[in-house]
Structures are given as structure tokens and as C-alpha cells.
Amino acid sequence: xxxxxxxxxxxxxxxxxxxxxxxxxxxxxxxxxxxxxxxxxxxxxxxxxxxxxxxxxxxxxxxxxxxxxxxxxxxxxxxxxxxxxxxxxxxxxxxxxxxxxxxxxxxxxxxxxxxxxxxxxxxxxxxxxxxxxxxxxxxxxxxxxxxxxxxxxxxxxxxxxxxxxxxxxxxxxxxxxxxxxxxxxxxxxxxxxxxxxxxxxxxxxxxxxxxxxxxxxxxxxxxxxxxxxxxxxxxxxxxxxxxxxxxxxxxxxxxxxxxxxxxxxxxx
DNA sequence: CTTTCAGCCTGGGCGC
DNA sequence: TGCGCCCAGGCTGAAA
Numbered sequence: 001x002x003x004x005x006x007x008x009x010x011x012x013x014x015x016x017x018x019x020x021x022x023x024x025x026x027x028x029x030x031x032x033x034x035x036x037x038x039x040x041x042x043x044x045x046x047x048x049x050x051x052x053x054x055x056x057x058x059x060x061x062x063x064x065x066x067x068x069x070x071x072x073x074x075x076x077x078x079x080x081x082x083x084x085x086x087x088x089x090x091x092x093x094x095x096x097x098x099x100x101x102x103x104x105x106x107x108x109x110x111x112x113x114x115x116x117x118x119x120x121x122x123x124x125x126x127x128x129x130x131x132x133x134x135x136x137x138x139x140x141x142x143x144x145x146x147x148x149x150x151x152x153x154x155x156x157x158x159x160x161x162x163x164x165x166x167x168x169x170x171x172x173x174x175x176x177x178x179x180x181x182x183x184x185x186x187x188x189x190x191x192x193x194x195x196x197x198x199x200x201x202x203x204x205x206x207x208x209x210x211x212x213x214x215x216x217x218x219x220x221x222x223x224x225x226x227x228x229x230x231x232x233x234x235x236x237x238x239x240x241x242x243x244x245x246x247x248x249x250x251x252x253x254x255x256x257x258x259x260x261x262x263x264x265x266x267x268x
Numbered sequence: 269c270t271t272t273c274a275g276c277c278t279g280g281g282c283g284c
Numbered sequence: 285t286g287c288g289c290c291c292a293g294g295c296t297g298a299a300a
Contacts, residue, residue: 002293002294003293003294006293032276032277054294074294074295075294076293076294076295077277077278077292077293077294077295078277078278078279078292078293093278109277110277110278110279111276111277111278111279111292112276112277112278113276113277113278113294113295114294115295149270150270151270151271155271158294158295160294160295167293167294168292168293168294169293170293214293236293237293256271256272257272257273257274258293258294259291259292
């Protein structure tokens with residue numbers, strides 16, 4: 001489910017609903033989420049929630065320990081964070097449960113790929129790559145990141161140690177919007193192409209955020225907020241259908257074991 | 269350094 | 285209805 005826009009939406013909504021709440025206790029139900037020693041989180045207040053790359057970052061108050069604490073939650077494929085008033089009955093795939101002074105926060109994850117990372121300083125939470133929506137992610141900066149890489153641009157866009165936040169859907173959509181073939185070596189893009197890639201990356205991510213992301217279901221349970229960006233998808237999951245611009249059949253190919261969707265006519 | 273590949277998990281959809 | 289297979293929006297670590 002979640003790439004940058006979906007995680008951004010989740011983080012914003014959680015920030016609104018969780019900031020100021022105090023943790024009564026945390027129950028980790030899936031042993032896969034217990035990596036290393038669990039810091040004491042009971043009694044701490046949630047001070048802030050924001051996105052870091054594709055992770056949701058929760059900052060807790062120092063509490064009685066005098067040490068700050070951050071939790072980075074990676075949703076991976078199927079992770080969801082559900083805020084509710086404590087009356088939710090459906091416990092299927094419930095992996096962790098924060099009981100708060102008012103309501104609860106549940107981590108629900110069917111495939112159990114999601115991860116929890118605990119950090120004692122903000123610096124440790126920094127992602128490896130540049131956030132494409134950051135002010136300092138200019139076209140020139142993108143050009144530096146691309147460097148002379150010979151890796152095809154589509155798998156390159158998925159590398160979280162370069163740019164953070166892009167996943168398989170938006171990578172295909174961005175390259176289509178920029179008119180760039182997914183097979184082009186990353187370092188072969190000229191100035192104009194880098195400019196288009198940069199502009200379309202930011203435009204598509206922003207628009208996806210405005211539309212609450214692509215097909216993600218109700219992390220707010222009863223409210224059932226769903227993304228609507230899927231109606232803007234131009235190539236993803238459209239193999240065999242015609243390109244909206246030129247009519248050519250959209251192709252699906254496999255690059256680095258992931259599906260890539262593209263129009264061989266519009267993308268060069 | 270690069271690229272490929274198996275693996276981590278579960279469930280939905282498909283063809284037979 | 286059931287079975288086996290393939291697929292999935294992510295990422296890691298080992299191997300070539």
C-alpha cells in the first residue's frame with residue numbers, strides 16, 4: 001500500500017489525533033516486532049508525529065527516563081495504523097496495540113512485513129536518501145544523485161538510499177509523466193530530462209497527497225477515508241490498455257523483479 | 269561497485 | 285468447492 005503520499009496522509013492524520021495523548025501501555029502481539037530491547041514507553045506523551053521517508057515517526061516525551069524516544073514504523077506492504085476510541089472489535093491481523101489515556105492506536109499488518117524501530121536521538125531516525133518534497137531537493141541536486149549511474153532509471157527511483165519515498169506505482173507514473181523510458185540508464189539523462197523528472201516527481205507526489213493517496217483503506221476505521229489518486233493513474237496496472245496520449249498499448253515488463261508499466265511510444 | 273535472487277509473510281484471484 | 289499456482293504498492297542480505 002504505502003509510498004510517500006500514503007505515509008504522509010497517515011502521519012498527518014495521526015498527528016492530529018495523537019498529539020498530546022499519553023501512552024498507558026503498549027502490547028506487542030507479534031514477536032517479529034520485538035527486535036532488541038523495548039524501551040519503556042508507558043507514561044510518555046506523544047509529542048509529535050510526522051513522516052520520514054516511507055516511515056511514520058512518533059516522538060515521545062522523555063517521561064520518567066529523561067531520555068527522548070522516537071518510534072519509526074515502516075508499514076511495508078500491508079501495515080496500517082488505526083486510531084479508534086477503544087471499541088473496535090475486529091482484531092484480525094492486530095500486531096501491536098497502544099492503549100492511550102483516550103482511545104487506542106493499533107498496528108494491523110496482514111503480511112507481517114512491517115517493522116518498528118526505536119531510537120534515542122532524532123539524528124538516528126534520519127533516512128538514507130533525500131526527500132523529493134524537501135526544499136533542498138532541486139533539479140540540480142537530483143542530477144547530482146543520478147550521477148553517472150548506469151542502473152536503469154526505474155529501479156534507480158526505488159532506491160531509498162538516493163531518493164526516499166518512491167515505490168513501484170509512483171515510479172512508473174512519474175516516468176510516464178516525464179516522458180522518460182524506464183530502461184534509460186539513470187546517469188544518461190540530460191539536463192532537460194532531469195528537469196522534467198524533478199518537476200513531475202514533485203507534481204505527482206503533491207497531487208497524490210491532495211487526493212489522499214492511491215487506494216488505501218480506512219486507517220481511521222469508521223470514517224473510511226480512502227485515497228482517490230488511482231483515477232489519475234496513467235500506466236500502473238494498465239498493461240494492454242491504450243495509452244491515453246497516443247493509444248499505444250501500455251506494456252508491463254519486469255525490472256529487478258518488480259513490474260514496470262510504460263508506454264514505449266511516449267517514453268524515450 | 270553492479271545485478272540477480274531468495275526470502276521474509278499472508279491472502280486474493282485465477283485456471284483447472 | 286478445492287487445489288495449486290501466481291501475484292502483490294517493500295526491503296534485506298547473500299551471491300555472482
